[in-house]
Amino acid sequence: MEKYDVLIVGAGVVGTAIARELSRYRLKVAILEKESELSFGVSKSNSGIIHPGTQCNPQLLKSQLCVAGNRSIRRVARELGVDFKEVGELIVAFTPEEVSKLLELKKDGEKLKVPRLQIVSQPWLRKNEPNLSPHALAALFAPTAGIISPYRLTYDLGENAVRNGVAIYTETKVEAIDFTNPGFKVYASKRSFVSDYLINACGLYADEISAMVGITDFVITPRKGEEFLLDKKRENMTNHLIFPLPSKKSKGVLVIKTADGNPMIGPTAVDQKDKSDILTSDQGFKEVISSVQRLVPSINPSDIIAYFAGLRPSAGEDFIIRHENSVFGFVNVAGIQSPGLTAAVSIAEYVSRILKDIGLDLKRKLFFHKTRKRTIHLFNLNKAQAERIISKEPEFADIVCRCEMISKKEVSDAISRGAKTLDGIKFRTRLGAGRCHGGFCTSRALKILSEETDTPITKITKRGGDSYIIKKKRFDD
Ligand SMILES: Cc1cc2nc3c(=O)[nH]c(=O)nc-3n(C[C@H](O)[C@H](O)[C@H](O)COP(=O)(O)OP(=O)(O)OC[C@H]3O[C@@H](n4cnc5c(N)ncnc54)[C@H](O)[C@@H]3O)c2cc1C
Structure with a gap:
C-alpha cells in the first residue's frame, strides 16, 4: 500500500497544476488518474483561451482566479517552454x-x-x-x-511535477474512499493508497468523488x-x-x-x-x-x-474550491468550468494556501526544477531554424504526418515523454490532426509506437481501454 502526504484525484490541467505547485515543497505527492494518459478529460476539449477576465462577475471567486491566472500563465509558460x-x-x-x-x-x-x-x-x-x-x-x-495549447500545458505541468518527485498513476480509477480520521484510504483499480490530505480535481466526476466522503451538497x-x-x-x-x-x-x-x-x-x-x-x-x-x-x-x-x-x-455559477471541515484534509476543487484552463495555475496556488491554512507544513525543497526543456515542434520553426535542427538531428527530416509536418523525431520524443496511445501522440505533437485525419500517417505512427514501447501492434489503442485500432481477428482470418 502506497503512503503519501497528499493525493490528488484527476490529471487534467487543474490536477497537474496543483501537483506541480505542491512539488515545490518537501511532500510526498501523487496523482491518481482513471484514463490511460493525462489530459483525456475536459482539458483536452476546450477553446484554449487564456481569458483576460472581461465577461466575469467581479463578486465570484472564479473571476478573481481568472485574472490572477492570466497573469501567472505567462511565467509558467516561459518556465515550461509552452507557447x-x-x-x-x-x-x-x-x-x-x-x-x-x-x-x-x-x-x-x-x-x-x-x-x-x-x-x-x-x-x-x-x-x-x-x-x-x-x-x-x-x-x-x-x-x-x-491562447495556449490546453493539452500541451497539461502534459508539461505533469512532466515537470514528475521531475520534482510527484508520482502519477494512470489507469487508476478511484472507486471508494475511507475517511480514517485522520487521513484517507483510497481504493482505486485493485490498488489502495493512504494519504493525509486528499484533493478532488475530478472535473465532470467531482460530485461522485465528493460523495465518497459524504459531501453531497453539489451536483455536476x-x-x-x-x-x-x-x-x-x-x-x-x-x-x-x-x-x-x-x-x-x-x-x-x-x-x-x-x-x-x-x-x-x-x-x-x-x-x-x-x-x-x-x-x-x-x-x-x-x-x-x-x-x-x-x-x-x-x-x-x-x-x-x-x-x-x-x-x-458546471456546479452553479462559481467554482467550488474549499476545505471540507467535516472531513479534515479533504479539499474539493469542483465546478471548474470555463475559465478553468485560464485559472488552473492560480487555482493551484489557492489550494496550496488552503492546505497551509489547515496546518500542512509547506517547507520548500532545496531544489525545485522550475524549468523544463522546450519541446521542439517543426510547425513552430521558420525554414532556417528547421534546417539547423535537421542538420543536428536528421530524424526531424523524416516526416510522418504530412498535413501537420510532424517528424519521426517528434513522435519518438512524445513516446519517450509518456505517450502510450495514438491520441497521446496526437495531443502532444498534432500528428493526425490535419485535413486527412491520419489517413496517411496512422499506420506509420502505430508501427513506431509498437516498436518503441515493445507492444504488439494489436494491443495499441486510440485512447486506452478497449479502443484497439487493429483487430487481431483480421490477422487470423
Ligand atoms: C467546450 C469548452 C470550451 C472551454 N474553453 C475554455 C477556454 O477557452 N478557456 C478556459 O479557461 N477554460 C475553458 N474551458 C474550461 C476548461 O476546459 C476546464 O475548466 C478545465 O479543463 C477543467 O480541468 P480539470 O482538470 O478540472 O478537469 P479534467 O480535465 O476533466 O480533469 C479531471 C480528470 O479527473 C479524472 N477522473 C475522473 N474521475 C476519476 C476517478 N474516479 N478516478 C481517477 N480519475 C478520475 C478524469 O479522467 C480527468 O482526467 C472550456 C470547457 C469546454 C468544455
Missing part, C-alpha cells in the same frame, strides 16, 4: 444598446483590475480587424487575452460545447479572438485563434445529463455557423476540417 500568445480579444457590439453593455463590461473588468481595457470604434475595427462584419459599431478590446451538470476547427489556410482571417456579447449561460459563440494555427468556431452551451455524450449535432453546427457569420461573414462551412464537443463541469 503562449497574447493575441487580445474584441467583444463586439452591433447596436447602440450593445455598445452601452460594453461600457458595463468594461467597468466590471476594471473592478477586477483587468489591464488596458479600451472601447474601440468602427474606424479602429476597420483598420485592425478588416474581416469583421461592417455592421459592427464598436468593441471592448482586452489586449491581455491569449455537464454543459456541452460543440466546436468546429477550420483549415489552417484561414489562420489569419482574424487578428484577435472575436466574441459577441456574453449570454447568461456562456461567453457566446466565438471566432477563436488557436495555438496550433487552425482557427476554431464555437462553442455552443447546452446542459445535459449524460457525462459521456460528446456527440456533435446538426443543430449545434447551424447555431455556430450562423452566429460566427454575423461576426465574420466570410467564414464558410467548407473551411471546417474537424469538429468535437467538450463538456463543461
Whole structure:
C-alpha cells in the first residue's frame, strides 16, 4: 500500500497544476488518474483561451482566479517552454444598446483590475480587424487575452511535477474512499493508497468523488460545447479572438485563434445529463455557423476540417474550491468550468494556501526544477531554424504526418515523454490532426509506437481501454 502526504484525484490541467505547485515543497505527492494518459478529460476539449477576465462577475471567486491566472500563465509558460500568445480579444457590439453593455463590461473588468481595457470604434475595427462584419459599431478590446495549447500545458505541468518527485498513476480509477480520521484510504483499480490530505480535481466526476466522503451538497451538470476547427489556410482571417456579447449561460459563440494555427468556431452551451455524450449535432453546427457569420461573414462551412464537443463541469455559477471541515484534509476543487484552463495555475496556488491554512507544513525543497526543456515542434520553426535542427538531428527530416509536418523525431520524443496511445501522440505533437485525419500517417505512427514501447501492434489503442485500432481477428482470418 502506497503512503503519501497528499493525493490528488484527476490529471487534467487543474490536477497537474496543483501537483506541480505542491512539488515545490518537501511532500510526498501523487496523482491518481482513471484514463490511460493525462489530459483525456475536459482539458483536452476546450477553446484554449487564456481569458483576460472581461465577461466575469467581479463578486465570484472564479473571476478573481481568472485574472490572477492570466497573469501567472505567462511565467509558467516561459518556465515550461509552452507557447503562449497574447493575441487580445474584441467583444463586439452591433447596436447602440450593445455598445452601452460594453461600457458595463468594461467597468466590471476594471473592478477586477483587468489591464488596458479600451472601447474601440468602427474606424479602429476597420483598420485592425478588416474581416469583421461592417455592421459592427464598436468593441471592448482586452489586449491581455491569449491562447495556449490546453493539452500541451497539461502534459508539461505533469512532466515537470514528475521531475520534482510527484508520482502519477494512470489507469487508476478511484472507486471508494475511507475517511480514517485522520487521513484517507483510497481504493482505486485493485490498488489502495493512504494519504493525509486528499484533493478532488475530478472535473465532470467531482460530485461522485465528493460523495465518497459524504459531501453531497453539489451536483455536476455537464454543459456541452460543440466546436468546429477550420483549415489552417484561414489562420489569419482574424487578428484577435472575436466574441459577441456574453449570454447568461456562456461567453457566446466565438471566432477563436488557436495555438496550433487552425482557427476554431464555437462553442455552443447546452446542459445535459449524460457525462459521456460528446456527440456533435446538426443543430449545434447551424447555431455556430450562423452566429460566427454575423461576426465574420466570410467564414464558410467548407473551411471546417474537424469538429468535437467538450463538456463543461458546471456546479452553479462559481467554482467550488474549499476545505471540507467535516472531513479534515479533504479539499474539493469542483465546478471548474470555463475559465478553468485560464485559472488552473492560480487555482493551484489557492489550494496550496488552503492546505497551509489547515496546518500542512509547506517547507520548500532545496531544489525545485522550475524549468523544463522546450519541446521542439517543426510547425513552430521558420525554414532556417528547421534546417539547423535537421542538420543536428536528421530524424526531424523524416516526416510522418504530412498535413501537420510532424517528424519521426517528434513522435519518438512524445513516446519517450509518456505517450502510450495514438491520441497521446496526437495531443502532444498534432500528428493526425490535419485535413486527412491520419489517413496517411496512422499506420506509420502505430508501427513506431509498437516498436518503441515493445507492444504488439494489436494491443495499441486510440485512447486506452478497449479502443484497439487493429483487430487481431483480421490477422487470423
Ligand atoms: C467546450 C469548452 C470550451 C472551454 N474553453 C475554455 C477556454 O477557452 N478557456 C478556459 O479557461 N477554460 C475553458 N474551458 C474550461 C476548461 O476546459 C476546464 O475548466 C478545465 O479543463 C477543467 O480541468 P480539470 O482538470 O478540472 O478537469 P479534467 O480535465 O476533466 O480533469 C479531471 C480528470 O479527473 C479524472 N477522473 C475522473 N474521475 C476519476 C476517478 N474516479 N478516478 C481517477 N480519475 C478520475 C478524469 O479522467 C480527468 O482526467 C472550456 C470547457 C469546454 C468544455
